[in-house]
Amino acid sequence: MSKKVVLITGTNSGFGWLTARSVAALGHKVYATIRDTEGKNSDKAKALAQVENVTVLDVSLTDETSVKKAIDTIIAKEGTIDVLVNNAGAAMFGVAESSTTGDVQRMFDVNVIAPWRLIKLVLPFMRKQAEGLIINVSSGWGRFSVPFSVVYGASKFALEGLSEGLHYELRPLGVDVVIIQPGAFPTEMSQKIQVGSDTSVVDDYKAIADVPNKMFTAIGQIFETTNPDPQDVAEAVINLINLPKGQRPLRTVVDPATGEFIKTANDAVKVEYAKALTAFGMEELLA
Structure with a gap:
């Protein structure tokens, strides 16, 4: 197996x-991005930097200059980037109406614009060598929009939209774009869930106020029953890296609890998607 230059975002915890x-x-x-390596994430950055083959980069993914500097640093040292793993993300939970325009903007900045910023910067090098892999970490809730996670789901829908079209558009050029759809896992991200800023509307939702608690109870039961291991997501990334160019599936579901729901939906969409491309004269991109 050839050794590759791999850029991974959001590596201070969890999947990353x-x-x-x-x-x-x-x-x-591995080039691992972490925000604020001299501040709140300094311990994690130092620990990861001690791992063999890992270089930690201080990057704010919502800052164009910061991201460009990181890419330039990698290219100066390595000459290219073979694999991009867009793992960093933010989550939001609560009554959708409580989300302000600013809340939605921040969610999309992290979950959609930041991945696109990186994709845009690495593609010229991948196209030049006619080989590359972009892995976008989405969510099962990027396939189904779940109540009380509407804004988060919408951002993951957007990421999936970018990934799906690019998968077919770039494959003839030797670049694979794929999606990993994790289910619920006990990671630090679950402790950093954002809520909407407009709390004035929450009282008007008292009729369904107990539903979120039921959801968290169900997730807790899932954790007890299935004991999901976040390492499974890391293994899914490795598997995708190891697969031959052009043979990587568009979507990989990593969800020991409810993954079959997502897989069934993915399979159905794949069939109809192929029909749509064929109808619009793009069937050659399916090969």
């Missing part, structure tokens, strides 16, 4: 932390 360490353990050169 595990993925960076797992990919580096295979001998790949």
Whole structure:
């Protein structure tokens, strides 16, 4: 297996932390982005930087200059970027109407615009070598919009929209764009869930106020029953890296509890999507 230059975002915890360490353990050169490495994330940054084959970069993904500087640094040292893993993300939970325009903007800045910013910057190098892999970490809720996670789901829908079209558009050029759809996992992200800023409307939803609690209870039961392991997401990334160019599936579901729901929906959409491309004269992109 050839060693690759891999850029992974959101590596201070959760999926990103595990993925960076797992990919580096295979001998790949990993560049791991963490925000505020001299401040609140300094301990995590120092710990990850001690891992063999890992270089930590202080990057604010919503800052164009910061991201461009990171890409320039990698290119100056390595000459290219073979794999991009857009893992960093933010979550929001609560009554959708409580989300202000600013709340929605911030969610899309992290979950959609930031991945696109990176995709746009790495593509010229991947196209030049006619080979590359972009892995966008979405969610099962990027397939179904779940009540009380509407804004989060909408941002993941958008990320999936970017990924799905690019998958077919870039594959003839040697670049694979794929999606990982994790289910619910016990990671630090669940402790950093944002809520809407407009709390004035929450009281008007008293009729369904107990529904979120039921959801959290159900998720807790899922964790007890299935004991989901976040390392499974890191292993899914490794599997996609190892697969031959052009043979990587568009979507990979990593969800031991409710993943079959997502897989069934994905399979149905894949069939109809192929019909749509054919109807619009683009069937050659399906090959």
